[in-house]
Amino acid sequence: MPIHEKSLIRPENLKTHDELVIDGVDVSGHWSTFIEARVVTDYNEALEEEIAALPGGEYIHRCWQCGSCTNSCTVNAINPDFNPRYWIYLIRMGMESELLRDKDIIWQCVSCNKCTYACPRDVFPEGVMKATSHWLELKGHTPKSPSMHFDEVFTEQIVKTGKIEESRTIRRFFARTKQALMQDWMIEMTKRMLRHLPIGMLTRMGLATLVAPRTSNWGAASKAMQEYIDEQEHERAEALNLAALAKRPEQDVAA
Numbered sequence: 001m002p003i004h005e006k007s008l009i010r011p012e013n014l015k016t017h018d019e020l021v022i023d024g025v026d027v028s029g030h031w032s033t034f035i036e037a038r039v040v041t042d043y044n045e046a047l048e049e050e051i052a053a054l055p056g057g058e059y060i061h062r063c064w065q066c067g068s069c070t071n072s073c074t075v076n077a078i079n080p081d082f083n084p085r086y087w088i089y090l091i092r093m094g095m096e097s098e099l100l101r102d103k104d105i106i107w108q109c110v111s112c113n114k115c116t117y118a119c120p121r122d123v124f125p126e127g128v129m130k131a132t133s134h135w136l137e138l139k140g141h142t143p144k145s146p147s148m149h150f151d152e153v154f155t156e157q158i159v160k161t162g163k164i165e166e167s168r169t170i171r172r173f174f175a176r177t178k179q180a181l182m183q184d185w186m187i188e189m190t191k192r193m194l195r196h197l198p199i200g201m202l203t204r205m206g207l208a209t210l211v212a213p214r215t216s217n218w219g220a221a222s223k224a225m226q227e228y229i230d231e232q233e234h235e236r237a238e239a240l241n242l243a244a245l246a247k248r249p250e251q252d253v254a255a
């Protein structure tokens, strides 16, 4: 049987013999390449349910392994080890330890959604990639990604004020991810803005980083959104069997 996805064969599982003669035929070297059999005993039978409990993972059960997602994937074209089809297979089989071997590249999905358009079963593979990255973070297998920090900063600001102020968002994102505020690209962008944008707009953006404007009468909406988020996080914590999802610190939410 031809092997279509050679990248799935771990180099450490390939065995060759420098000198091997079988039935009088010399099959030394390349001709004696074998793939070592592996035995999986540590299945996580709840893995598919855990991923399905996170936003984006809801339709993973629909996958029929056609491979269209991987074939169309932007990142796979650069790195064959980035393989959404294979990870969906591992999740559905409960092969957690095998999935963890790729934990450092799953977050690299660029959310181009080519896979989503190619998928004949409406699995939303992009969502599954997001859910899997989120799962890795919640289970403590990987640190919180910059993307997750950004989502949190964005959500907190909406819940608190009903508005998004880009300058405030980026400042908080940099603080959360311990990055210097003044970066080369930002200095260049500011220079260009000064050349082309009205001073009034820049002043308002600057002020918004200090005093967060707020949508009027936002209190009830903010409370309802926060209650919904808490409820969702509680459900996810139960689905993933986590004692408690870390509550966002109050100072982060403060406008």
Ligand code: SF4
Pocket (backbone or CB within 6 Å): 069, 072, 073, 074, 075, 076, 084, 108, 109, 110, 111, 112, 113, 114, 115, 116, 125, 126, 129
């Ligand atoms: S959304 Fe992610 S998984 Fe889907 S094609 Fe783009 S990079 Fe690949």
Ligand code: SF4
Pocket (backbone or CB within 6 Å): 062, 063, 064, 065, 066, 067, 068, 069, 070, 084, 085, 088, 118, 119, 120, 121, 122, 123, 124, 125
């Ligand atoms: S394209 Fe859809 S059905 Fe096909 S392997 Fe990917 S997720 Fe599964």
